Amino acid sequence: MIFGNRNLFNSTPPVVMNLIMINVVMLVITWVMASTFGIDLNQILGVYPPGSPNFRPYQIVTHMFMHGGLFHLFFNMFALWMFGRILEQVWGSRRFFIYYMVTGLGAVTIHLLVNYLHIHAIQTDAAA
Template sequence: MFPPVLPVTRALLIANVVVFLFQQVLGAAVTDLFVQWPIDFTGVGPRDGGFMLWQLLTSGFMHGSPGHLFFNMLALWMFGSPLEATWGEKRFITYYFVCLIGANLCQLLVSSWVLASGGPNIYSMGASGAVFGVLLGYGMLFPNQRMIVFPIPMEIRARTLVIIYGALALFFGITGTKAGIGHFAHLGGMIFGWLMIRYWRGQPPFGKRRPPGPRMRIVK
């Protein structure tokens, strides 16, 4: 059974769809300015586009195809609404944007290193880094929740699913297989999500567990 679409999750879904429609109407004029380009440390200057600080945010709302958009939004709906129901709107939106920007920072470091090493100047875009962070959060809050996720032909626990997706992203990123996918953005979203939850729980590397304040939700 799919969860209800809660307000923040709904707003994120709508924003991503609207931005994608603007991409189709305005074309490269929008894409080149708001996708994330690597930083050119060579001093030669960008060949196709250049990095701007706002791209850490805007690139997370842009997608390359209807399929790219659909699967990201489906995952956001499935795993984001339960987090929003547990944490509340403010905490969930904070978590989402920490994962999104953290994912893009990791992808930026890798793509800039590739460019500095003589590789291509390739931009990145998509919400999948943030979505991987949302998946990580779901696995931490509901580790024993059983689900069936394509293409795995059996029930699997949320915690196991997170481990599989994280391991695949690491493997594909290191080996360079499945090129054209931001594997390090996926890893970055999961890492920053894990750190955010550890921070809220008062766990290392942020110190010992702190008792919640009088009006603070307990993070599971």
């Protein structure tokens, strides 16, 4: 893909490019595992709330690489490419990777907290 005189893939810094590749590979592996072996990797690697029989501690990290389909992956990777390459060029690869991981862990923390509060409110209403 060429835009002007620059090849957009050559101008993408390494962490952003590797994250995009990992996410694409994970979606393909998810499809292959589902169609070939009947294994739903979203159920295994996607995050579940603590206390759920499906919760595993590794899901706190692995959920960042799971996507619900091609459009979900495309828009997430497009945003990563648009904003991540600029941040990585300014901050450097190490600092950007730390930022990516910290924001992913922060997102799962907020997600699990909101789910907990929602479930707790339902349980409180049901008990009343």
